[in-house]
Amino acid sequence: MTDKPTQVKREPVYLRLRGFREFGIIIFIIIISLLIGIRNPRFLTLGNFHDMLLDTASLSVLALGMMLVLVTGGIDLSMESVLALTGMVVAMTIKENPHLSPLLMLVLGLALGSLLGAITGLIVAKGKVVPIIATLSMMYVYRGITFIISGGKWVSAYEMPDSFKEMATGRLLGFSNLITIALLVYLFFYYFVNHTRVGREIYAVGSNREAARIIGINSEFITCLVYIISGALSGLAGVMWVARYASAQNDTASGFVMTIVAACVLGGVSITGGVGTVFGVLLGSITIGIINNALPMIRVSPFWKMALQGLIILVAAIVNIAITRNAEKSQLRRREL
Amino acid sequence: MKPQNSLDKSSKLGSVARWELLLVILIIGVSIVNGRLSPHFWSYAGLMDALAVFLEKGFMVLPMALVLVIGDIDISVASIVALSSVVMAMSYAAGLPMALAVLVALAVGAGCGYFNGVLISRIPGLSAIIVTLAGSSLYRGIAYILLGDQAIGGFPSWYSYLAWGYVGNTSIPFIIVVFILCAVIYWLLLHRTAFGRKVYAMGNNPVAARFSGIPVAKIKQIIFTLNGLMAGMAAVFLTSKLGSSRPNIATGYELEVIAIAVLGGVSPAGGKGSIIGVCLALILMRLLRYGMGLVNVPGQVMLVIIGVVLVCVVMLPNIFGSRRRSWKKIKES
Numbered sequence: 302m303t304d305k306p307t308q309v310k311r312e313p314v315y316l317r318l319r320g321f322r323e324f325g326i327i328i329f330i331i332i333i334s335l336l337i338g339i340r341n342p343r344f345l346t347l348g349n350f351h352d353m354l355l356d357t358a359s360l361s362v363l364a365l366g367m368m369l370v371l372v373t374g375g376i377d378l379s380m381e382s383v384l385a386l387t388g389m390v391v392a393m394t395i396k397e398n399p400h401l402s403p404l405l406m407l408v409l410g411l412a413l414g415s416l417l418g419a420i421t422g423l424i425v426a427k428g429k430v431v432p433i434i435a436t437l438s439m440m441y442v443y444r445g446i447t448f449i450i451s452g453g454k455w456v457s458a459y460e461m462p463d464s465f466k467e468m469a470t471g472r473l474l475g476f477s478n479l480i481t482i483a484l485l486v487y488l489f490f491y492y493f494v495n496h497t498r499v500g501r502e503i504y505a506v507g508s509n510r511e512a513a514r515i516i517g518i519n520s521e522f523i524t525c526l527v528y529i530i531s532g533a534l535s536g537l538a539g540v541m542w543v544a545r546y547a548s549a550q551n552d553t554a555s556g557f558v559m560t561i562v563a564a565c566v567l568g569g570v571s572i573t574g575g576v577g578t579v580f581g582v583l584l585g586s587i588t589i590g591i592i593n594n595a596l597p598m599i600r601v602s603p604f605w606k607m608a609l610q611g612l613i614i615l616v617a618a619i620v621n622i623a624i625t626r627n628a629e630k631s632q633l634r635r636r637e638l
Numbered sequence: 639m640k641p642q643n644s645l646d647k648s649s650k651l652g653s654v655a656r657w658e659l660l661l662v663i664l665i666i667g668v669s670i671v672n673g674r675l676s677p678h679f680w681s682y683a684g685l686m687d688a689l690a691v692f693l694e695k696g697f698m699v700l701p702m703a704l705v706l707v708i709g710d711i712d713i714s715v716a717s718i719v720a721l722s723s724v725v726m727a728m729s730y731a732a733g734l735p736m737a738l739a740v741l742v743a744l745a746v747g748a749g750c751g752y753f754n755g756v757l758i759s760r761i762p763g764l765s766a767i768i769v770t771l772a773g774s775s776l777y778r779g780i781a782y783i784l785l786g787d788q789a790i791g792g793f794p795s796w797y798s799y800l801a802w803g804y805v806g807n808t809s810i811p812f813i814i815v816v817f818i819l820c821a822v823i824y825w826l827l828l829h830r831t832a833f834g835r836k837v838y839a840m841g842n843n844p845v846a847a848r849f850s851g852i853p854v855a856k857i858k859q860i861i862f863t864l865n866g867l868m869a870g871m872a873a874v875f876l877t878s879k880l881g882s883s884r885p886n887i888a889t890g891y892e893l894e895v896i897a898i899a900v901l902g903g904v905s906p907a908g909g910k911g912s913i914i915g916v917c918l919a920l921i922l923m924r925l926l927r928y929g930m931g932l933v934n935v936p937g938q939v940m941l942v943i944i945g946v947v948l949v950c951v952v953m954l955p956n957i958f959g960s961r962r963r964s965w966k967k968i969k970e971s
Binding site: 376424427428429430431433434435437438439440441442444445446448449551556559562566572573602604605606607608609610611612614615618619622625626 | 711713757761763764765767768769771772773774775776777778779780782783786787890892893896897900906907936938939941942944945946948949952953956957
């Protein structure tokens with residue numbers, strides 16, 4: 302009988318631990334923003350905040366795609382190359398046909414990205430190739446194809462029509478169109494992941510593939526689907542990237558996959574699968590955006606960015622594991638009582 | 639006694655031997671095509687130089703085979719090469735004798751590998767994928783912090799002997815002798831020692847391996863440290879070949895090294911593979927690259943081809959294997 306009160310006490314602790322994750326990131330964002338603001342007051346202006354969000358828009362879209370792959374226990378290293386390839390194809394298309402609508406380009410990006418993602422997905426789901434090896438290969442394959450179709454040349458700002466570049470420069474309700482696009486993507490995926498059958502099945506496959514198979518979930522289809530989604534979102538981000546920087550190059554976003562993984566891991570996505578929230582990924586992306594935006598403002602050499610990213614991935618992954626283990630322990634304890 | 643490549647001798651030894659035979663046939667085939675493309679291919683010097691110019695990757699493939707056999711992966715090796723090379727060049731530029739600088743490169747490589755190993759083996763739940771992914775950003779990032787976008791060259795003349803020199807008055811490249819020595823050591827280690835048997839046991843069933851008293855964490859630690867050490871060695875030879883050091887050297891090497899190991903019959907799922915197969919795959923990959931170079935295939939396109947080859951090598955046995963198994967089931971029923 303004496304155990305009862307402690308049991309009641311423990312439950313909220315465990316529940317708080319789960320919410321703590323996102324709450325912790327918000328606190329971290331506030332502290333880091335204040336610290337940077339002290340070093341350089343220009344950081345805390347509304348204009349800079351908008352710029353930061355604008356730079357983070359494509360990262361946040363990519364991180365969402367990566368999250369779904371990570372939730373199934375896979376990883377998609379090819380995202381940066383899908384981004385570069387679709388970006389290049391879209392830039393070359395708009396260069397040849399400047400009268401085409403930018404909206405059509407977004408659709409083209411989504412379609413081409415899905416196609417490339419489907420190839421990767423089939424290799425993983427049907428070919429049973431370990432995701433890391435499949436996507437590492439496809440990363441170099443798609444990058445090489447980008448090089449082949451462009452012939453090694455760039456598409457630069459003056460070759461793109463204004464209507465296309467307006468996608469980044471134009472504003473809706475005070476926010477850049479790119480931010481609006483990212484927001485719409487997030488709203489859609491918040492609904493998809495939390496309130497649709499397929500969305501929940503992704504988590505089921507990631508938590509326990511065998512159990513998912515037994516209750517009748519087509520895990521091959523789900524595996525393929527998450528790569529199609531990550532491809533589609535990479536394609537979309539490719540169009541956004543090209544519009545934002547008004548150029549498409551062969552080495553666009555080269556090495557960017559590290560940033561994407563960093564955003565996910567910071568947002569609490571587990572690399573072993575089954576864990577990750579849309580809101581967490583958004584916060585993780587914003588944190589990375591803040592750090593990237595702040596580094597030049599506090600006069601840190603850009604050469605630090607790469608090492609810092611690696612360190613962030615490592616520390617965040619270790620923190621994630623510590624938190625999950627804590628949560629599991631308290632869960633076990635509750636079960637025992 | 640024949641080398642035992644797997645715990646399941648009867649079936650897997652046969653398939654491994656068959657795989658190696660296939661590699662030999664492919665090597666002969668590619669050599670014939672290369673010989674037709676270039677009249678200089680079949681000369682002794684041409685063959686030796688063609689092999690020697692590629693061997694720094696060979697140093698990385700040997701321990702990578704071990705990493706894959708225990709069912710892990712290391713994608714940070716290319717970055718370790720870059721960091722070792724940069725630190726070596728900087729310590730030479732700072733006044734250290736070149737011989738000591740070479741030792742520094744080896745130490746840096748082993749240190750990075752040790753760091754990977756500590757994280758992977760000591761923190762349960764932290765997978766090799768995430769650690770080496772972070773490592774690939776971290777190590778190259780440190781190289782960039784140290785050297786920025788500059789390059790360091792001007793090494794002493796004896797240093798270029800490592801990659802370009804010949805043994806004594808013979809026409810055997812020095813690097814080939816070193817590589818063969820390393821290959822023999824790794825062959826002995828994997829196929830002739832208790833350590834090697836434990837490595838296979840870990841790859842075949844990690845849980846059973848731990849319960850049967852194999853020090854899983856310690857072996858992982860050793861293998862990842864070896865992987866880093868050999869990356870440091872590759873850095874020494876690569877820098878000697880290039881004549882200068884920059885933070886962006888060896889980009890894309892991880893793909894090629896893993897591809898060669900897998901092409902050599904090492905299963906990325908763990909538990910399968912042999913050093914002989916890996917060495918044959920190394921020769922095959924070099925000859926393929928040689929041939930592609932003869933018909934002017936750009937480096938980017940070579941990476942496309944290597945990527946496709948890697949995916950196909952892993953995928954095709956899976957597809958055909960499952961079909962054969964389902965055929966068997968049908969026959970039995």
